[in-house]
Amino acid sequence: MAQDKPRIILRTEGLANPRALKTYIEHAEGYTAIKKVLGGAVTREQLIEEVKASGLRGRGGAGFPTGLKWTFVPQSDTGPKYLICNNDESEPGTFKDRHICTVNPHQVIEGMVLAAFAIKANKGYIYTRWEFQEEIGYLVEAIKEAYAAGFLGKNILGSGFDFDLDHYSGAGAYICGEETGLISSLEGKKGQPKVKPPFPAVSGYLGRPTIVNNTETLANVPWIVNHGAKEFRQYGTEKSPGSKLFSISGALVRPGVYEVPLGYPFERLVQEECGGYLPGRSLQALIPGGASAPLLTPEEVKGLTLDYEAMASRGTMLGSGAIMIIDDRQVLAELLKVTIEFFAHESCGQCTPCREGTGWLNNIMDGVLGGTAKPDSVERMRTVAKHMGGKTICALSDACAMPVTSYVQKFSGQLQAYLAQAAAAGSHVK
Amino acid sequence: MAGVVKVALPPRDTNLFQMAFGYTSTILTGMMKTFAIFWVQITGKEKTETLEWPEQPATYSDRFKGKHFLTRRDDGQVRCTACFLCATACPAECIHIVAGQHPSNEIEKFPVRFEIDILRCVFCGFCEEACPVDAIRLGPEYAMSGLSGDKWIYTKDYLADRGELHGGISSVKVENEKHFTTDHHPHGDDLIATDAPHMRHH
Amino acid sequence: MSEATQGQGQGSVETVTFTLNDREITVPKGTTVMAAARLKDVYIPHFCWHPGLKIAGVCRFCLVKVDNRPKLEIACNLTATPGMKVSSVLPEVKEAHKWALEFHLVNHPLDCPICDQAGECKLQDYYMEVGKYKSEMDRPKVLKPKALDIGSELVLDTERCILCDRCVRFEEEVTKTGALGIFNRGDRAVVGTYPDKKIEHNYQDNLVDICPVGAFTSRDFRFKQRVWFLKDKPAVCPGCSTGCHVDVYAKPQVRSYFRLKPRESAVNGFWMCDKGRNTYKHMNQEQRLRFPLVAEGTAARRKTTVDEALAALVGRLLAANKEDVALLVSAQYTCEEYKALFDLFVVKLGVSKVYQWREPTEDLKAFDGLLYRGDHNPNTRGLSEALKAAGLPSEVKNGFDDLVRQAPPLVIALGPEVAFQFPSLPAQLKQLEQLPFVSLWTIDGAAANYAGLKHLLPMKGFAEKRGHYLNFEAKVGDLADPFPAGSEDARDVTEVVAALSDLFAHSL
């Protein structure tokens, strides 16, 4: 058995000056993977095969196999191709990519060079949300360092491979975390997702083949190259190999980002890493994968392990690994309103079911909290949520519908009571 | 054919005497009744229902479909939005509307002209039913006779503001309510009961 | 057309066969299910898809079920593959359509009573088709700006808008002006121009046509009629030599015309210009010449009957030498009319002076790149060919000045039908007043203001007669299904010529 808690991504965490190129090179096998690949020890095909064999799945939320995604780029196409690092991290509850930028940005850059080599892209962008002002500074600094050291730019390490990397800042839109929304934004447009097909791997940024990978996903690649798929597979589960960063927040003693292998027990994460719940608080419900994931009741949390399959079997999802603890002091109706209001605010307004559905749900919740909703509102929310799911260009509509459905299903008693109480009182605190 | 039901023929009268007695007695009974009523009324024992119209006024129910009127907004303008639905529904094609742009964008569309050719009207009430904003109604005025020189085309001003309307009628329907919700019936009883109080006191 | 970009294949013969609603359909490879359905007259409800524009895929209305696929998919972006089984009529699809409509109506103001689109509104159509349900929406709606002045021909109501994006794509892809955008996001999104900027091109009314709801309405048509009172018939626009195929909307019982709309064809695609849309107005009562006006000898000009007017003309023709007669012909009549005219006057009566009546300021080469051409006559080609057939010089040339210079004693002039395309017409009519005798055949009521014109015959408009135009590339535009003439005295040239021939036959 390998280490219980591997350090695959946050390798420089806890060191002095962790972000510096020097630290990365000295303590985390920094830029050895690209030497291996660009030096010719590993061919492009072998690189893709290795990533495929590692079973690395996209860490942005959808969990799509990364190596497979790379193979979608048309090999015959000789024109420009692009690699984009999705550092938009906009799912409420997620802050792991922010943490990587703070701790180990160079590993992302190295991962990007490797991925770019695999898909024959000569230009890359890191797209970061505007709210990460500090981290944008770290990234720009790291890119500069990498250029100076010759790990980016023309003819990297004398291999003849060119890769230019630039940074691009978003401007406050959740939907830019969706890969085609991000591409639209990068094209200087509204961040509206594009209708698929064609998929970005065929026609993405400016109509050229484009691969969009999550920051954490890319940060895994150098380690896989250095240590091999076999060792990677020692961590995690059969279907979800490797380690994963979990952003865990809520009423905990030590909320934060923790790197643990996939399949790690939830209870252990809370007790060991996070130091347990704040005194006097207990679990009322759990959001296991960001605001768009269906809720779990304390019953369902029992024996929960943190991997894609365990989540799926409980009807929810791991998403980007954003765990939010809802403690017993919270009013679920208010949290539901916060969630819906977020999605209604963030809907890009393209597809009708999402634009109108999120707004409608928000409208109903206003009525529930304001004491003006009709008695059948909860049932109505269930119907609206049911019909806005699975019908739109991107998954924002589902992202709003899923938590609503789970709230209504699992906590409808609370909602009904709230409805009755608010109606009786005639009004409610805003 | 299972569906056929056999019905007996009516009995045929064969006895002449029976026939003569039967018919004569019925006629006599009727005449007795007429005479009895005539007697109680002429002696003043019972009030007669006959009105000495037009000296005595006769009032019909509010639901009577008589002369049309146009309801008004709170500020006195006609409610009609010139949607042409009454003209569309009208089987006699007697409603003529010319629509125009209202100075206020709140109202947007209004009738520049609204005319009813009353000679063609069949008082079916379809216009009232078709109206989505409760703007046109058929009132209890029934006396519309006149001379050939009179105006038989009712204009917008006449429909909205003739003497009999006592300064115009407003609808009980909320004015800015453009969208019907599902539980609102534009022709519910609430409207019928209150629409024409003006008509009662004349 | 961009339908080609939606994959209808150009010249390729490769085909795909798939099943749509249990019917086998064979279409060119690469065709989308939506385009295939349209080719085969199967209607899949949609808002944002338009055959003349790129795919947006945002209304999510055209959902169909594909066998063995978990989710419903949009037909407009679904490429047909061999053997695919698609259904647009399954209960589950119908339910999806119902809800798609419900979502479209959530914030729609439902002000159909004052909306000009009512009667041809897709929301209404689909409600009747898939809906007639009780709405679940019981909350206050989002309010947005209404009745905005957004262009010389347009009124915009953002509350009625369903954000289908068609107008934005039209501005970007067809006119390439890009004046429209969708601002803000979520249910606050509104369509509009940049603040204080307006749409300023000759194709504005197409936005009204492609708008599936009443967000864009036409300023010209605004509040004039409800569409269900109108009857439409196909015709060809007489505004320029492109000859766009159109539908004319009229209310025949009151002899009024209300609007033109483009009819899809290879000539004009799906569009037509705003100039062309105005070419119905001259057929309305207040603008047209409704009866003949004739001045006999020195008497004042008076209203008369067609028979009298024709008899008077025949009298003059019989008295005149054929050298004294000249024809002045504008290029706004049909090929059949020209043939009848020249058969009588040139072939039979031997008149050889035939002049073309053209606008002197015209620029024949002008073209806006889309539809509108500098030759503002629908049948320049037809006139040339008729002249050629009659053995006369057929090149396009304005003969008006030559005619005036020569001042022949008897002129028969076929006036332009669309007077507003002839800015010099008032001046030209003044010049004609100076000639000894002009018989002006026209629909233009303004001609009656020229007292010196001694013989005026009312003509039929393009929507009131049968015949053909030949457009700039000699494509045939067919006038096949006429409305009754807006005036009882109005005739087309063929009818006048036939009557004249009869009169000649009787008097000889």
Next chain:
Amino acid sequence: MSVFGDGLKAEIEGFLKRYETRRSAILPVLHAIQDVHGWIKPEHIEELHTVYGLDRVHVKEVITFYDIYKDKPVRKFQIRYCKNITCHMLGARPAIARIREHIAALDAAHGEDGAFSLEEFPCLGKCDGAPVMLVNKERVEHATVDKIDQLLTKYAPTVLR
């Protein structure tokens, strides 16, 4: 005469060359303008349209689509307070209420152009520091109601008295 200063002009021109298409530069250009001027004025858009060929409709679409861009004047300190789930759970609502009170008091004392403006922001991506707010570009963590007075005083010591 450019409505942008020389420095900003150079920066804009740099962005226009930096990406594959000019349109891609819209977001960075708007960030740059906003960093200097605080908000994007109509004359900025006009100059971007006429001088730099960035279509005004495209620019306006972007400004209205993204939360960060402002097309109205802003105050000296723009507070963006996260109101999403974790921040809500750990006390965003009372803190926001407290900030509102301060702003109302400041407005009453100093008129409409007080030092602070408040935007309830959808998400700031720092849930482990919840509740979080941004003051201009500076992130402030654990901004609970009891610390608000002290935090605001740090930015505008005089006005708060």
